[in-house]
Amino acid sequence: MKGAARPVRPRVATRSAWLRTALAGLAASAATAVLAQGANPSTSDAPYVDRVMAPSALPEDDLEPAAGEYNATGWPRSLRVDASVFSQRGASTTLSRAVGVGGFLDTPDHGALSINANLTQQRADETVSGLKASTWRIDQRAMPLDAGWRANHGAGDINTGSTSLARGIGRVFLPTTPIRGLGGQWYQGDAIDLNAAAGRTGLFNGLDLAGFQPSGGRVASAGGQFRLPTGTAGTRGNAAFQVFDGRGITEGAGSGSAQDTRAFFAATAWEGAAPWAESLAPGSTPVSERQGGLRLQGNAVRSTSSRSGDALGLWADAAWRTERWRNTAGVFRFEPNLRWGTAVLASDLQGAYWQADTSTRQWQAGFATELSDSVSRAGPGSLSTGRSAFLNLNGRYRLDTRNSIGAALNLRAITSPGQALLLSWDQTSDWGQTQWRSDFANTGGSRTTRFGVDQGWPVIFPASLNTSLAWERVAGGTAPGTGWIWGLLGSVSPVSQWSLDAALRGAQRSDGAKSLNANIGARWLSASGWSLALRYTQTRGQEPLSALVVSALTAATLPTVAATPTSRSVQLLLSYEGRAGSARAPLGGLPGSGAGTLGGTVFFDADANGRREASEAGVPGVTIMLDRRFVTRTDAQGRYEFPAVAAGEHLIEISPDNVPLPWSPVLRDPVHTTLQVRQLTTVDFAVQRER
Numbered sequence: 001m002k003g004a005a006r007p008v009r010p011r012v013a014t015r016s017a018w019l020r021t022a023l024a025g026l027a028a029s030a031a032t033a034v035l036a037q038g039a040n041p042s043t044s045d046a047p048y049v050d051r052v053m054a055p056s057a058l059p060e061d062d063l064e065p066a067a068g069e070y071n072a073t074g075w076p077r078s079l080r081v082d083a084s085v086f087s088q089r090g091a092s093t094t095l096s097r098a099v100g101v102g103g104f105l106d107t108p109d110h111g112a113l114s115i116n117a118n119l120t121q122q123r124a125d126e127t128v129s130g131l132k133a134s135t136w137r138i139d140q141r142a143m144p145l146d147a148g149w150r151a152n153h154g155a156g157d158i159n160t161g162s163t164s165l166a167r168g169i170g171r172v173f174l175p176t177t178p179i180r181g182l183g184g185q186w187y188q189g190d191a192i193d194l195n196a197a198a199g200r201t202g203l204f205n206g207l208d209l210a211g212f213q214p215s216g217g218r219v220a221s222a223g224g225q226f227r228l229p230t231g232t233a234g235t236r237g238n239a240a241f242q243v244f245d246g247r248g249i250t251e252g253a254g255s256g257s258a259q260d261t262r263a264f265f266a267a268t269a270w271e272g273a274a275p276w277a278e279s280l281a282p283g284s285t286p287v288s289e290r291q292g293g294l295r296l297q298g299n300a301v302r303s304t305s306s307r308s309g310d311a312l313g314l315w316a317d318a319a320w321r322t323e324r325w326r327n328t329a330g331v332f333r334f335e336p337n338l339r340w341g342t343a344v345l346a347s348d349l350q351g352a353y354w355q356a357d358t359s360t361r362q363w364q365a366g367f368a369t370e371l372s373d374s375v376s377r378a379g380p381g382s383l384s385t386g387r388s389a390f391l392n393l394n395g396r397y398r399l400d401t402r403n404s405i406g407a408a409l410n411l412r413a414i415t416s417p418g419q420a421l422l423l424s425w426d427q428t429s430d431w432g433q434t435q436w437r438s439d440f441a442n443t444g445g446s447r448t449t450r451f452g453v454d455q456g457w458p459v460i461f462p463a464s465l466n467t468s469l470a471w472e473r474v475a476g477g478t479a480p481g482t483g484w485i486w487g488l489l490g491s492v493s494p495v496s497q498w499s500l501d502a503a504l505r506g507a508q509r510s511d512g513a514k515s516l517n518a519n520i521g522a523r524w525l526s527a528s529g530w531s532l533a534l535r536y537t538q539t540r541g542q543e544p545l546s547a548l549v550v551s552a553l554t555a556a557t558l559p560t561v562a563a564t565p566t567s568r569s570v571q572l573l574l575s576y577e578g579r580a581g582s583a584r585a586p587l588g589g590l591p592g593s594g595a596g597t598l599g600g601t602v603f604f605d606a607d608a609n610g611r612r613e614a615s616e617a618g619v620p621g622v623t624i625m626l627d628r629r630f631v632t633r634t635d636a637q638g639r640y641e642f643p644a645v646a647a648g649e650h651l652i653e654i655s656p657d658n659v660p661l662p663w664s665p666v667l668r669d670p671v672h673t674t675l676q677v678r679q680l681t682t683v684d685f686a687v688q689r690e691r
Contacts, residue, residue: 617638
């Protein structure tokens with residue numbers, strides 16, 4: 001705790017005033033203090049100095065630079081340089097060397113500038129000439145312009161732009177395309193938002209030593225969003241458009257023949273008080289999240305491809321809130337071969353859906369239903385085989401402060417019928433937090449039964465330990481049998497300079513099949529900015545997948561599961577990071593403000609409970625933004641970190657650009673978080689699969 005005494009300004013008084021004041025004993029002592037201060041007027045100009053009132057409340061930080069070592073001149077800036085060696089053994093033996101450079105410069109008139117670049121050279125077996133890969137990105141964010149405008153610019157390995165209406169309020173949204181090129185966004189508050197991007201298509205390959213692999217195509221994209229005048233208080237309207245032009249592009253990893261494609265997207269939205277509501281509840285949350293609020297949005301996509309022809313997609317969504325229920329409903333119609341950029345959208349499907357949920361402090365309940373049919377096989381005289389009906393029921397009830405139970409039921413009929421039931425019991429005890437789970441699924445000609453337990457152990461901070469164990473039985477299908485599935489996720493920092501972490505997942509089946517995914521690392525960090533990290537990874541076999549019973553709209557966006565190659569690797573990383581500038585905590589801070597670290601993980605929340613279990617993997621390559629000014633990406637384990645962030649309030653958000661479909665972030669809006677001096681603040685982001 002810190003406090004300071006404010007200097008007292010000398011007062012101007014007459015001699016008669018002093019004589020009258022001296023008649024009172026208590027007032028005389030005060031006058032003596034004033035005269036003493038007047039005798040030494042230089043004390044009024046003394047600089048402000050903190051007085052440490054409770055030294056025990058400020059722990060020593062071994063990583064804090066010593067007095068006089070920090071360069072406080074100039075704008076806040078940071079530089080990171082690292083070199084790594086990566087050895088991998090699998091189908092072939094490779095040796096990779098990489099050099100990385102990163103940094104930022106926070107300017108008052110040109111926004112926040114940041115750069116991240118990586119160059120990798122790989123040699124396979126005894127080959128003399130190896131392969132080269134690189135990834136680089138330069139960002140300029142929140143550059144102030146005239147008339148309240150601000151600009152974000154990016155160059156290198158970025159994604160094409162998008163608008164908030166393109167991201168939608170329902171279950172359908174437009175994906176962005178990874179490119180190597182230029183992009184920009186120009187906005188004036190929430191009234192106007194413009195974007196444009198152009199470059200070569202490609203994809204990120206590699207996880208530990210990432211590179212960007214161009215696929216040969218070229219794209220250009222532009223769009224905008226505008227606030228519409230409504231003429232009624234409490235209502236708001238928006239309109240948006242996005243155009244996309246691609247030449248010689250291929251799908252996914254660049255396989256298949258090249259094609260030219262064009263697409264156009266248009267949307268309009270309105271939000272305000274629902275006609276059936278008596279009033280709209282006040283608040284700062286979105287209108288559709290407040291009681292009596294309603295939001296409507298209509299969307300249209302038209303795509304043209306030189307290989308698959310024209311296609312039209314139409315959908316409309318509504319979101320509203322009653323006294324108890326939060327609702328989202330919509331209708332959709334997607335013609336065959338509908339696409340956007342390098343991605344194929346949900347196509348040859350039409351139908352409607354409705355989902356709702358409600359909750360109190362003690363219980364939560366929700367449902368989702370969908371009816372759909374194929375566009376190409378529907379109509380009079382056609383025996384459609386694309387019809388589908390889906391229903392989801394889910395709920396959770398808190399028995400007391402230590403126990404809660406939950407259940408979820410998925411039913412699908414007509415086409416691809418199936419049933420799935422999940423039962424869970426969450427328990428808090430002296431042993432930590434425990435979740436008992438039972439999964440039953442009947443789909444695709446096989447019946448799956450799985451019983452498991454996830455345990456979060458009560459270890460002392462900053463250590464963490466989570467374990468997972470499950471038994472599975474599969475009857476019928478292509479791979480019947482039984483097996484065990486296990487996982488371990490933990491970290492420990494015995495001293496401030498050292499940290500260890502491990503993520504292990506494995507399975508063993510009765511037919512002899514085994515799988516293992518191991519990631520173990522150690523890191524040393526010095527006060528002078530140097531760090532050394534050693535990481536070992538091993539992948540063997542295919543991880544068991546949970547049986548899915550999902551709606552037709554969700555199934556239309558499911559990606560193909562790629563086989564994981566068997567490999568072992570060791571990576572050694574040497575890094576140096578230096579900071580300087582007038583702001584001691586450069587990221588969003590003021591001169592002299594204290595600093596902390598903001599970090600966390602992005603993970604696949606398979607059981608949709610909002611926390612990471614030992615059996616759930618991280619999501620690599622996802623963009624995280626701090627205060628909408630500073631950008632970083634998650635590593636191979638889904639981790640991200642912003643070092644030296646100013647203590648106080650901040651906004652942290654996840655960009656859905658590189659989140660694999662059909663997964664989507666649970667928290668789409670920025671998250672408010674408070675950082676403490678010399679402490680690590682953790683904000684995790686869960687991505688969940690659409691039902």
